[in-house]
Amino acid sequence: MKTDVLDMLRAASPEWVSGEVLREPTGVSRAAISKQIKRWVALGYEIESSPRKGYRLKSEPDSLEAEFMKSRLEGTRFAKGEYVYTQVTGSTNDDVRELARRGAPEGSLVVAEVQERGRGRHGRAWFNRAGDSLLVSLLLRPPLTPRQGTLIPLLAAAGIYSALESLGVEGCGIKWPNDVLVDGRKVCGVLCEMSVDMDGIEFALLGIGMNVNTPGGAFPGELQGKACSLASATGRRWSRSEVMEAVLREIDRLAIPTWSGEMGPVMEVWRRGAVTPGKRVHVTRGDGKVFDGVAEDVNEDGALRVRDAEGTAHVLHSGEVTLSADGL
Numbered sequence: 001m002k003t004d005v006l007d008m009l010r011a012a013s014p015e016w017v018s019g020e021v022l023r024e025p026t027g028v029s030r031a032a033i034s035k036q037i038k039r040w041v042a043l044g045y046e047i048e049s050s051p052r053k054g055y056r057l058k059s060e061p062d063s064l065e066a067e068f069m070k071s072r073l074e075g076t077r078f079a080k081g082e083y084v085y086t087q088v089t090g091s092t093n094d095d096v097r098e099l100a101r102r103g104a105p106e107g108s109l110v111v112a113e114v115q116e117r118g119r120g121r122h123g124r125a126w127f128n129r130a131g132d133s134l135l136v137s138l139l140l141r142p143p144l145t146p147r148q149g150t151l152i153p154l155l156a157a158a159g160i161y162s163a164l165e166s167l168g169v170e171g172c173g174i175k176w177p178n179d180v181l182v183d184g185r186k187v188c189g190v191l192c193e194m195s196v197d198m199d200g201i202e203f204a205l206l207g208i209g210m211n212v213n214t215p216g217g218a219f220p221g222e223l224q225g226k227a228c229s230l231a232s233a234t235g236r237r238w239s240r241s242e243v244m245e246a247v248l249r250e251i252d253r254l255a256i257p258t259w260s261g262e263m264g265p266v267m268e269v270w271r272r273g274a275v276t277p278g279k280r281v282h283v284t285r286g287d288g289k290v291f292d293g294v295a296e297d298v299n300e301d302g303a304l305r306v307r308d309a310e311g312t313a314h315v316l317h318s319g320e321v322t323l324s325a326d327g328l
């Protein structure tokens with residue numbers, strides 16, 4: 001279904017848009033506009049009409065299905081790729097990998113209501129609650145070297161952080177490499193997987209899991225005090241479609257300079273949100289070795305520098321960092 005009329009109503013919302021203004025750029029008749037509006041209303045859009053004032057969009061359905069989300073993502077790479085919506089799946093990262101292997105374009109994505117085998121970093125399971133979480137995996141084809149690709153997890157975190165800020169969420173932060181926190185508790189995690197060949201990065205998969213409307217008491221015991229949802233942190237429910245649009249728009253925006261080899265914009269946002277530098281941390285390195293130290297900065301590859309008690313600097317490209325003060 002064409003979305004020009006809807007886009008104009010959305011841009012003006014909550015103000016009225018007259019029938020003439022709607023007809024002008026689209027060049028369609030009064031009857032055709034009224035027919036389109038009826039179709040959107042049947043899909044759950046609340047659109048008020050007045051013979052004198054025209055139309056105004058009062059609310060949109062909070063659905064993550066393609067017919068609703070594609071128009072919201074207009075102008076980004078995510079409007080151009082394949083869009084797979086599924087009620088229940090194993091892991092959206094596994095599904096998007098299949099798309100990638102079949103040659104789907106950059107911007108393709110898989111979104112699910114529930115995952116039965118959702119995966120977190122370091123082989124952990126990812127908790128989700130039907131209808132409350134945002135579970136989406138993105139397919140990117142960055143024209144970068146594998147070395148530059150180490151910044152992609154940071155790009156994801158920077159995009160999510162910046163989207164939450166733009167939605168007015170206070171107290172957001174980023175824990176290296178790509179956990180997004182609100183008031184020190186994890187609200188969103190990203191599982192970044194990459195396929196690399198001789199020519200560079202074949203594809204990167206960004207699996208985003210955000211707790212949107214999960215009630216605080218619904219998290220399992222081991223996550224209590226460590227995890228939160230947007231709703232539990234801010235005291236109100238959030239529209240998942242609005243949050244998803246904001247996140248994908250920011251990731252799209254930051255990917256543009258990054259794909260041209262300009263890493264500054266991602267690093268600037270990431271550093272603005274970073275809670276790790278200057279903190280005492282407990283480190284589990286990729287090879288399993290553990291030590292305590294103080295986190296310093298990230299370098300241009302996105303690696304974290306941690307100085308141990310003897311004053312030796314360790315540069316971490318992978319691994320797990322726990323903030324000593326709050327056990328996160």
Ligand code: BTN
Pocket residue numbers: 090091092093094115117118119120121122124126134135136137179188189190191207208209210
């Ligand atoms: C983490 O451990 O912080 C990363 C969690 C990533 C979870 C998301 S949910 C959507 C996508 N599909 C998965 O199986 N995992 C990621």
